[in-house]
Amino acid sequence: MPDSPTLRALRRHGDDRLFLTGRKLREGAELMFFAYRAFTSDPDRILHERGYGRAHHRALHFIGRRPGISVAGLLDILGITKQSLARVLRPLTEDGLVDSIPGEKDRRQRLLTLTEQGRAFEGALAEAQRERLARAFREAGPEAVAGFRAVTALMIDGDARDDILGMVYDAPDATE
Amino acid sequence: MPDSPTLRALRRHGDDRLFLTGRKLREGAELMFFAYRAFTSDPDRILHERGYGRAHHRALHFIGRRPGISVAGLLDILGITKQSLARVLRPLTEDGLVDSIPGEKDRRQRLLTLTEQGRAFEGALAEAQRERLARAFREAGPEAVAGFRAVTALMIDGDARDDILGMVYDAPDATE
């Protein structure tokens, strides 16, 4: 009997046909919950010491990643209201971590950047988070990391996916 | 020149040696952020309609998963204070979604279960979340799912990992 594509696929994947069972999906959901909680725990500690919360981290992260981003641009990424962002941005600005300058073309815009101090703090937060991620990536290996990236990317809504992935992958990275 | 294991690995993995660069780690962190936001968005909508929040979902989920769990056991899993849990559990009990009976051995304990109505509601929430997860799993394929599971599991603290993974993988599953 010839080797059918189905047979070959089965041999290759083992019992992988079961990867869509209710059980696996429930396990996947629980892994998301526990992994995300662990993922945020390290920076959360540092933030709390300085009187900030997770929202401040997100703002610092995306401003650091896209220096000169407008308030509207940041709102778009974060998916929150301007009132919520304002409450986060005000202390960060007052504490000298974030700087805003009027746009050249459009002087209504406030283009946001991190100050030297802001870069240092954001770096410390990123470092804490990266250690955990690096450990997980290293121990899981490159193929697992590729799988992780594929699955997480596909979890994002189809509509927004291209925009988000474009931002995740295409922006400049000063560290390299 | 013979095909060295390294060469074969490189051909297979492409530039996978770079999977631990700062850039990849930052991308991984952003994927976690966006994926988790998407991951919670579907049940969040349903919960909001009924006047509940994400915390109610988590309680319903883990009670449904471990029927007869004690309050202390649930607190352990959720990692919150009893006051926080009480605020979530009270409306769920009043609304007839959660039932609690005194433990047989230890009558101080309140062993929590879902009522018929609670199971129905939890099922609806799970269904909404599972659809997204199933789509991502299906489109990414079994190998990617294995990688996703490995990476997320390894993100959990070493101390708590065994306990958590034991719970994620070993508990009974009524749906199968």
Next chain:
DNA sequence: GTTTTATGTCAACAGTCCTGACATAAATCG
């Protein structure tokens, strides 16, 4: 019989998000 344990509850506060309403300055349109 005293102490510990499992749980409940009241109070106060912090952080993050929301909606609604109104204000200002700059760009843009007609």
Next chain:
DNA sequence: CGATTTATGTCAGGACTGTTGACATAAAAC
């Protein structure tokens, strides 16, 4: 130029989730 739209700010109020601290009760354990 005047009217409108856009980018942003801000005040007010409310909801959800988490915290700490303090105190209460009933049952188990020593």
